Amino acid sequence: xxxPSRQKPPLCNEIPTDCHFEVKSYPxxxxxxxDDRNSNYLIFCQSGHVRIxxxxxxxxxxxxxxxxxxxxxxxWSGVALSDTTFIVHRxxxxxxxxxxxxxxxxxxxxxxxxxxxxxKLSAPHALQNLMGGIVSFVTDGTHDPxxxxxxxxxxxxxxTRYFDAAELLSFFQPMTNEQVPFRSLVLTxxxxxxxxxKLAEMCGYGLHNFRRIFKKEFGMSPYKWLxxxxxxxxxxxxxxxxxxxxxxxxxxxxxxxxxxxxxxxxYLGDTPSNLRNRLVKRDTHE
Numbered sequence: 001x002x003x004p005s006r007q008k009p010p011l012c013n014e015i016p017t018d019c020h021f022e023v024k025s026y027p028x029x030x031x032x033x034x035d036d037r038n039s040n041y042l043i044f045c046q047s048g049h050v051r052i053x054x055x056x057x058x059x060x061x062x063x064x065x066x067x068x069x070x071x072x073x074x075x076w077s078g079v080a081l082s083d084t085t086f087i088v089h090r091x092x093x094x095x096x097x098x099x100x101x102x103x104x105x106x107x108x109x110x111x112x113x114x115x116x117x118x119x120k121l122s123a124p125h126a127l128q129n130l131m132g133g134i135v136s137f138v139t140d141g142t143h144d145p146x147x148x149x150x151x152x153x154x155x156x157x158x159x160t161r162y163f164d165a166a167e168l169l170s171f172f173q174p175m176t177n178e179q180v181p182f183r184s185l186v187l188t189x190x191x192x193x194x195x196x197x198k199l200a201e202m203c204g205y206g207l208h209n210f211r212r213i214f215k216k217e218f219g220m221s222p223y224k225w226l227x228x229x230x231x232x233x234x235x236x237x238x239x240x241x242x243x244x245x246x247x248x249x250x251x252x253x254x255x256x257x258x259x260x261x262x263x264x265x266x267y268l269g270d271t272p273s274n275l276r277n278r279l280v281k282r283d284t285h286e
Contacts, residue, residue, distance in 0.1 A: 019091040019148050023138045026050070026080040033077035034070070038188055039090040041070040042155070044123060044131045048084030052076055056174065057119050065128060068120040071174035072188065087131045091152055118170035124162040130154060182217050190229060194253060196222040231267040238264075238272060239279040245272055 018039050023046075026032055032050070034041065043052075049063040054076035061081070062068050070076045072092060123131070134151055137143040159168060185203040193199035199222060200210035214222040230252065237248045245257070254260040264272045 019089075019145070019152050021087060021089050021134050021138060021143070021148060021151065023085065023087055023135055025085045026083070028080050028082050028084075030080045031077065032080065034075055038072055039092050040072050041068075041076070042089040042091075043068045043070065044087040044089070044127075046085045046087055046131065046135070048080065048082040050078045050080045050084050050086075052078035054119075056117060060119055062120055065123055066120050067123045067127065069171050069174075070119070074174070087134060089152070089155065117173045118167070121163065121167065121171055124158075126162055127155075127158050130158055182213055186214070186218075190226060191233075193226070196226065199226065227267055230263075234264065235268060235275070235279070238276045241276060241280045248272075 024032075026048075028048075043062065044067045045062045045064050047064050049061055052060050052062055052068065052070075054070050054074050056070070056074050060068070062078075130151075137147060137151075163171070182203075186199065189202040190199055193202055196211065197207055200207045203210065205213070211222060214225070218225050220228075234248060234252060237243050237251070245260070248254075249257060249260045252260075254263065261271055264270065264275060268275055270278070
């Protein structure tokens with residue numbers, strides 16, 4: 001039962017990105033691993049047990065009725081020790097800000113001195129029932145993004161009602177730590193952001209503040225840095241002679257072949273065809 005005197009957190013209006021639930025089953029002995037380092041993982045073990053290792057912990061055993069948190073940027077892998085079924089919730093919230101983030105409740109209790117990361121918790125019946133209900137939506141195919149956003153909020157609501165602040169601060173410590181490296185946020189999100197305003201939004205900063213911090217951290221404007229990184233990735237694609245120009249245009253969201261050509265001439269010094277010929281010839285002779 002939830003503690004009657006526990007502070008009730010406000011419901012958060014933030015909508016997580018890349019938010020969905022899936023059910024995964026593994027026979028004993030099978031190796032499993034994360035496939036998206038840009039997402040946070042909540043892994044609920046519905047049956048069986050598995051040994052999991054990540055960049056933050058080693059050889060943790062996750063058993064039926066337990067839930068594990070693995071933050072984005074942290075790779076994880078494991079081995080099913082018996083036939084195992086997981087309900088995996090993937091989501092991406094960039095930075096937790098008091099009063100607006102889904103974990104604002106944790107920030108209201110951040111005075112609690114607890115810096116130890118505890119990667120798993122025993123799930124109360126309310127959480128087990130919630131996750132069991134999600135299985136029905138997955139198996140009958142009635143789910144959609146709006147439903148997953150609602151279930152995400154409900155899931156966090158259950159966490160804040162059935163665990164105390166110290167437990168949750170330990171569990172979500174890598175995500176709610178106020179010392180989230182700015183550089184790490186940028187490197188996590190820049191591939192999905194074409195312009196500065198979008199990158200600032202994805203990193204959870206206002207545009208003016210983001211530009212100021214970025215210039216201090218990277219030594220140049222975010223726009224100049226984004227164009228530099230974009231050029232690096234395009235140069236690599238051009239060096240791979242089997243990748244059609246049309247695929248590069250689609251991947252980097254150029255509006256037309258002419259737009260792509262102008263970008264290459266401005267930032268890489270030549271047309272795509274000339275660059276490819278030179279890069280492929282160089283690689284052939286190395």
